[in-house]
Amino acid sequence: MTQAKYVETKANGLFSGVYFMGRWVPKTIDNQSVMYTTNLGASLLMMTKNTNRLKLKFLNTTPTSKFQPEIAIFIDDQPELRLKANEVHSELQFETKKPHLIRITFAGNSDADEVWLHQQGLAISSISVPTSGNLIAVKPAGRTIAFVGDSITAGCWVLKRIPSSGYAAEQNYAAQTARLLNAQDIRIAYSAAGLLCYGTGGVPVAPRFVKYIDFETPAPAYHPNQVIVNIGTNDRRFEALLVQEQFLNFFKELHALFPDAHLNVLVPFNQSFAKELKQLADRFPQLIYLIETSAWPITYTDGVHPDLNGSKIIAQNLSQVLLQHYGKSYFDV
Known part of the structure; x- marks a missing residue:
């Protein structure tokens, strides 16, 4: 993420310390409160402080799909991680407790996913850090x-x-x-x-x-x-x-x-x-x-x-x- 500059901002979704960039809305899916999008490229951005762990959970919205939705995770200036949304570990672990800039993007899905009628987009139901740490919402600094x-x-x-x-x-x-x-x-x-x-x-x-x-x-x-x-x-x-x-x-x-x-x-x-x-x-x-x-x-x-x-x-x-x-x-x- 070296090309972009970021600034602190207010959280704008269901989870404190997280900025949702793109077309995200709060929804209830399978009796769970989630932040939901149908748009590839939609992202969530944050900075961690005083923690070496980030807890997150995505709802499995396409359980029978042959090609599962994928997310891209950027941590500081390291190469991205590409993961299937239904296989994301419940915790991301960092090497140190220094501040980390994190960006998670809806990277890929399938044309077969019924995003318009059957809520088969990307849904995140939980994101947090241990009580000893902090999440700070950030966004790109420009237009x-x-x-x-x-x-x-x-x-x-x-x-x-x-x-x-x-x-x-x-x-x-x-x-x-x-x-x-x-x-x-x-x-x-x-x-x-x-x-x-x-x-x-x-x-x-x-x-x-x-x-x-x-x-x-x-x-x-x-x-x-x-x-x-x-x-x-x-x-x-x-x-x-x-x-x-x-x-x-x-x-x-x-x-x-x-x-x-x-x-x-x-x-x-x-x-x-x-x-x-x-x-x-x-x-x-x-x-x-x-x-x-x-x-x-x-x-x-x-x-x-x-x-x-x-x-x-x-x-x-x-x-x-x-x-x-x-x-x-x-x-x-």
Whole structure:
């Protein structure tokens, strides 16, 4: 986590000393109170003091799934730990009682997980330290960026073509861009979804999923400084003018939902609807800032989803575009 700077903040969930970054909500599942998310990339952040142990427990929301959800754990500047959520030990142990900065991210799941109708997202039911220790909530020190998109933005297929373990929401372009800019990462993205195309796991189209985290649960209110949209790849089978109209309607909805945010739109990396998006940017320059991507030398896992190297290339290019357009001082912390 060396790219990001962190500051102390208030806890914002069910557990003292923990900051939930992303779209988390308190829920009751299987008669247990949990913090719950359906979004890959959602994270919890904290600092431990005066303890060499952290107790945590995740609820098994997909007991019969072949590919279990995975989390990524970052401790200080050490390499990440990738674990299946249902196999996480009840305690993490550290070498010393010195303060430790910890970030836990929903890293991978499966397209078969019914996140919309059957509460098969990620649920954490307990996180604490022994009574001799302390947990302090922390968050990235900079701006807040909402990343809206499909599987590419969610972090699918970054490592390999295997569900869950092949995903890397903690390392995809959105995660890396946020860390380079010391920004909070609010991920709003689902596999296979689009403006007109439904996602996997029962997820509806983008105008619906930006407002809800499942079929009955409104998304928590956030006030991002920047919104970055990368969607349209899954809408290629629809007629271009119809999709262009849906883009415009969606951009207006996002402006109404996040009225204080700058709205940035990436041309999909496969250049789907590039012409239609350029036309909209010319017609509505006050509504969106269009970011061209055709010259970025992106590498892919499967020709569609950026791999780890491609994610790094996107993050470097995207962060530079944002710094140039809004000014380095805008992102300074």
